Amino acid sequence: MTATSSTLGQGSYSTLPPSLTERLGRLAYWPAAVMLMLGALYFVFVVYSTGQAAWAAGLLVLFTAGFYVYLSRGGFAWRYLFPGVAGMLVFIAFPLVFTAQIGFTNYSSTHLLSETRVREYLLEQHDAVEDQVLGYSLHADGAEFRLVLQPEGGAAPRWVSPPLALRSARQPVRVDLSPADAEHLPLTAPLQAALPLPELIKHRDALARLVLVRPDKTELHYLGLREFGPVKPQWTANPNGSLTRAADGVVFDPNRDTGFFQSSTGETLQPGFKAFIGVGNYARMLFDAEFRGPFLSIFTWTVVFSALTVACATAIGMLFAVMLNWEGLKFRTTYRTLLFLPYAVPGFISILVFKGLFNQNFGEINAILDALFGVKPAWFADPFLAKTMLLIVNVWLGYPYIMILCSGLLKAIPADLYEASALAGASPATNFFKITAPLIIKPLAPLLVSAFAFNFNNFVLIALLTDGRPDFLSTKLPAGQTDILVSYTYRIAFRDSGSDFGLAAAISTLIFFLVAALSLINLRLSAKAQK
Structure with a gap:
């Protein structure tokens, strides 16, 4: 095969005739692109035909941007950025905006349909x-x-x-x-x-x-x-949007404050429709006394639960890390392996094991306490004991992570500092509080904020161990005394509170802003730790 070489400046290039595969690829390029376009347009049309005009418009914009980026001759950098940006918009920004939007409505199990669809449903009866x-x-x-x-x-x-x-x-x-x-x-x-x-x-x-x-x-x-x-x-439609019942002539007007077709006497029709209620769900958190009490208790417990977990896990993990860093300790590797096991075992397995250990009648923990002190605490029935149990289990699951972090940070502390401290006659406690803690707490702070944010949303522990119980008594919405905000939100949306998606979305939006604030704090602490 003969190659033609040319010189351009100080470089050279060679031109070879395109291979069969390259020629076929060039021939199939535009037909394949057209087929993809047609498939995308068909998908948009299907979404639009189901009545979801906004979703169809969003998909059309997304597909148009994608085809423009990958088929145009310019903007090569966007070909690498577009998948990440599109994924962030689809999987992060859109769910966030959609959830926040639901928080301003009365969307629930009794208000699932739009007003138009409810009217059509009633007219079909x-x-x-x-x-x-x-x-x-x-x-x-x-x-x-x-x-x-x-x-x-x-x-x-x-x-x-x-x-x-x-x-x-x-x-x-x-x-x-x-x-x-x-x-x-x-x-x-x-x-x-x-x-x-x-x-x-x-x-x-x-x-x-x-x-x-x-x-x-x-x-x-x-x-x-x-x-x-x-x-x-059964019903006839009126020009103003109301419905007249054929049996007795009673007129039902759409009440957009309650989300029901309602008569002048207050009689309502099922099903209800989704309506915009503004800040009603947020006002309910602040001004509805029957809801505000359990909500504030759950919010306070969420903060206390996260803070105590991080504090206790940090104290225990740091203590073990310092002990295992002692050169004179025998079998350090064995101890390190044993103390690491809670982190190696899948969390849900450990939680279910602890659920059996804390069983009031058959658990090993109560068996030991009964043999030693003659008591069998009701871990799952008493609110204080249930919260204590949650903290014990969560600290057990969390301290190995802190221990590993502290072990790595301890290796970065110069040994000269401890030698100088030994010459000065300082005790181990002085070494810890004057040398060890100040030097590792600064780089450890951002990770502790992340651990706090994680425990703020630690749904798995609550769901598997206590399921939020024991419940508060005489509440408008069922609420558990060991619920944290995320489990309480799940309970409101999908369990035994009438599937109040609007209220759950409002609480989820609040949780997002709280976690976002913690993330900003984390970023600031990380920036300071690098200085």
Whole structure:
């Protein structure tokens, strides 16, 4: 193969004819790009067709930016930055904004739908006209089927449908009925015997889409596995957006403060709809006395739990690190391995083991206390003991991390300082408080702030060990005395508090700002530690 060389300045380059793979790649480049564009547009259209216009617009902007970055000739640096920026927007910024937005609404298990969807749902409600309900039977007619309808008891008149394919469809299918006489319904062939109930169940979805029209233009709708009949709407829509109940003429207006269609007498309709309530959820945290009491107690306990965990774990971890740093200690490696084990074992396993150890009747801890002192503490029933148990378990899980950090920091302290201290006759306690602690606490401070933030959201420990219990008594929303903010939020959103997503989102937003503040403190401490 012959290469052509040229000189450009002090460098040289060679040109070779493109390989077959390169030529195929160039030929397939734009067709592949067009196919990806079409796929992206189709995905956006599908999202838009479901009624999510805002989501579709966001996806369109994201896809457009991506194609522009990777298909244009400029902006090569953005080709490396775009995945990270897009991931941050999709997985961090969007969930945060979406959660904060929910915090300003009454979104809950009773207010899941939009006002428009609730109105549509109510207008879809119908009552059957009982005196005109007809029974039906389904008969095979070759590869298709026919419906035969008649009043209960087999009385006349009867109607018959034309041959139907009974394919499932999204939209209602209108079918004209004919009188069941010899012309339209031979009582022998080609009709077969009526299909049994199991066969009717197989065709239920297709039958439910049928709207049967009698010769007098009366429409018959599917009412069940054995009946068709005319229906009358329960509600009628008014131009101002209100609904009128057909049975008694009572008008229900949409109340956007409560999220319900409500009459002048205060009667409300289910389901409710999602409505914007402003700072209502945040005001509830501050001004609703029945909610504020447990919430402030849980917030205070969250701070105390995180602070005590970090303080105790730091004290124990630092103590062990100093002891293991003593050159004269025998079997240091063995001790270090044993003390590291709580960190090596998966946390959820240790938590479940401790849950069994603290069992009031069968746990080993109470067995030992009963043998020594004749007591069996109710660790899970008494609020103080339950909190003490949480701290014990969390410190057990957290001290190895601090011990490892301190062990590394101790290696960086010059040995000359301890030698000079020994010549001055200083005690070990003086060495610790005058040399060791001041030199390791500064680089350790940012990590302690991170540990505090982690324990602020330590959901796994609470969920597996106490599940937030014992509960507060006589509260508007169920709340546990060992709950921390994150577990309390989960309880409000998904457990036994009516799935109040709006209130849970408001608390989650508060937690985010608290953790963000701790992160800023962490960054400042890290910057100071590097100086």
